[in-house]
Amino acid sequence: MKAMNRRKFLKGSLLGGAAASVISKSKNADASASFGGYPDAMGVLVDLTRCVGCRSCEAACNKEQGLPAPAQSFDDLSVLDHERRTSEGAYTVVNQYEIPGQDHPLFRKIQCNHCNEPACLTSCFVNAYTKTPEGAVIYDPTVCVGCRTCMVACPFYIPAYSYSSVLNPVIKKCIFCYDTRLKFGRPPACVESCPREALTFGKRKDLIKIGNQRIKSHPDLYEDHIYGEKEVGGTSWMYLSSAPFDQVGFDTDLGTQPILSYVKEFLTVVPMVLTIWPALFAGFHLLATRKDKQKKEEKSEI
Amino acid sequence: MEHIQKYLYGAVLVSLLCFSPLQNFAVAGDGPDEVEIDSLAQLYEPVYFDHAMHEEVTDSNCAVCHHHTLGTQIEDENCIRCHAESSATDEIACQECHASNRFEADYLNKIDADNTLYHRDKVGLKAAYHIRCMNCHEEMGVANGCQDCHSRTDAGDKFFHSGSYTPPESDKPAGGGH
Numbered sequence: 001m002k003a004m005n006r007r008k009f010l011k012g013s014l015l016g017g018a019a020a021s022v023i024s025k026s027k028n029a030d031a032s033a034s035f036g037g038y039p040d041a042m043g044v045l046v047d048l049t050r051c052v053g054c055r056s057c058e059a060a061c062n063k064e065q066g067l068p069a070p071a072q073s074f075d076d077l078s079v080l081d082h083e084r085r086t087s088e089g090a091y092t093v094v095n096q097y098e099i100p101g102q103d104h105p106l107f108r109k110i111q112c113n114h115c116n117e118p119a120c121l122t123s124c125f126v127n128a129y130t131k132t133p134e135g136a137v138i139y140d141p142t143v144c145v146g147c148r149t150c151m152v153a154c155p156f157y158i159p160a161y162s163y164s165s166v167l168n169p170v171i172k173k174c175i176f177c178y179d180t181r182l183k184f185g186r187p188p189a190c191v192e193s194c195p196r197e198a199l200t201f202g203k204r205k206d207l208i209k210i211g212n213q214r215i216k217s218h219p220d221l222y223e224d225h226i227y228g229e230k231e232v233g234g235t236s237w238m239y240l241s242s243a244p245f246d247q248v249g250f251d252t253d254l255g256t257q258p259i260l261s262y263v264k265e266f267l268t269v270v271p272m273v274l275t276i277w278p279a280l281f282a283g284f285h286l287l288a289t290r291k292d293k294q295k296k297e298e299k300s301e302i
Numbered sequence: 303m304e305h306i307q308k309y310l311y312g313a314v315l316v317s318l319l320c321f322s323p324l325q326n327f328a329v330a331g332d333g334p335d336e337v338e339i340d341s342l343a344q345l346y347e348p349v350y351f352d353h354a355m356h357e358e359v360t361d362s363n364c365a366v367c368h369h370h371t372l373g374t375q376i377e378d379e380n381c382i383r384c385h386a387e388s389s390a391t392d393e394i395a396c397q398e399c400h401a402s403n404r405f406e407a408d409y410l411n412k413i414d415a416d417n418t419l420y421h422r423d424k425v426g427l428k429a430a431y432h433i434r435c436m437n438c439h440e441e442m443g444v445a446n447g448c449q450d451c452h453s454r455t456d457a458g459d460k461f462f463h464s465g466s467y468t469p470p471e472s473d474k475p476a477g478g479g480h
Contacts, residue, residue: 050433054448059462073464075448185407192405195448196436197429201405206414210423217380 037116041135043204043236045211050198053094053107060193061092088162091174099243108248112158112174114236119259120150135236136176144170155232155254211240233258345458349451400430
């Protein structure tokens with residue numbers, strides 16, 4: 001009888017587990033029918049053919065976000081000699097790329113790309129991040145515990161960390177000027193400062209049309225691709241380039257799936273493991289030790 | 303200064319009406335001698351654009367900068383599709399077509415609401431100047447840096463942390479850590 005009980009118990013728990021995984025699979029299938037971003041999300045189309053590397057956008061960002069004074073003037077173009085990354089003191093930086101066979105270098109402004117389905121948001125266990133309907137990926141620094149998981153999760157290596165803060169280091173990144181501009185329907189400071197409209201601000205869906213139109217009108221000038229239209233599920237900031245994207249510092253191996261979809265299956269198992277496994281193994285333990293207990297009782301009776 | 307500019311354009315129009323009964327396009331020399339451009343006037347001093355000199359440089363081909371708006375024959379095949387027969391327009395100055403509020407909600411909504419509009423990707427005023435001026439300057443091999451055309455104001459120096467606002471020398475690498 002005892003053996004039967006154990007077998008039944010095991011069968012039952014296995015069936016339960018299988019059912020749970022089937023249910024979670026079907027839920028996944030629905031979710032992966034792609035969110036595709038908020039319908040009226042705003043975005044920026046960065047046209048590398050127009051950028052001349054003047055760094056006005058960096059200066060505008062510094063002023064708008066009240067960032068600390070830079071180490072060098074913003075009109076000092078010697079900083080372009082080495083590749084830079086975003087930092088706690090600079091939410092956007094311009095880098096220069098020499099293109100083989102072209103007379104002129106290309107310049108690429110980097111900042112948070114404001115993904116439709118942000119990996120930073122998914123990875124944040126205190127839910128500090130929000131993707132707003134306007135398209136911005138913002139975060140609440142008062143909630144941030146400084147774990148830096150989002151820095152690892154971001155496919156573009158954008159979130160920076162305030163290492164200089166001893167007591168309360170937090171994440172620092174571009175927020176699309178959400179608080180001061182975007183939520184009032186105004187373009188971010190960098191866009192407004194750009195002298196050559198290398199940055200075009202508008203509804204994301206319109207920018208894709210504009211990008212395709214530019215490619216169509218000047219097929220010899222542009223690569224036939226809008227970087228960010230589909231990459232990692234689509235981003236609010238997108239790029240046009242006259243050189244192959246891998247020559248101007250873009251990661252062209254990111255694929256079109258949101259980063260979230262790579263971890264979704266695993267993450268749905270986590271609550272199951274946490275709830276079912278303790279009961280399951282406690283059951284195993286009780287069953288396995290039951291004989292011993294009985295034997296002990298029998299011994300003590302003797 | 304803006305009214306002077308308008309007066310100048312008025313003068314262009316009047317001269318068009320008076321002196322060209324047989325031709326519907328403007329000719330070089332009708333344009334203003336100088337145009338004050340002050341749309342960036344916070345960070346930079348206004349630019350005094352030598353219109354007369356540029357007429358010479360472009361061999362009086364107004365279309366180099368003014369597209370088809372002066373009735374000049376245009377060469378761009380894409381433009382010719384619609385504008386082969388276009389005559390001179392009422393709007394000639396850059397600012398009359400290229401919006402200074404290119405990315406403000408009012409402008410974006412207006413574009414959004416008009417399904418028939420072809421020129422949806424028309425650059426704003428600031429970009430129209432810079433793209434036209436700088437691309438040509440590069441081709442001609444003439445001065446093309448920011449301050450070759452603009453002298454910066456004190457507010458501009460502050461904005462760029464330059465001039466008297468230049469940060470002190472530091473041995474830290476630019477940009478700092480990530």
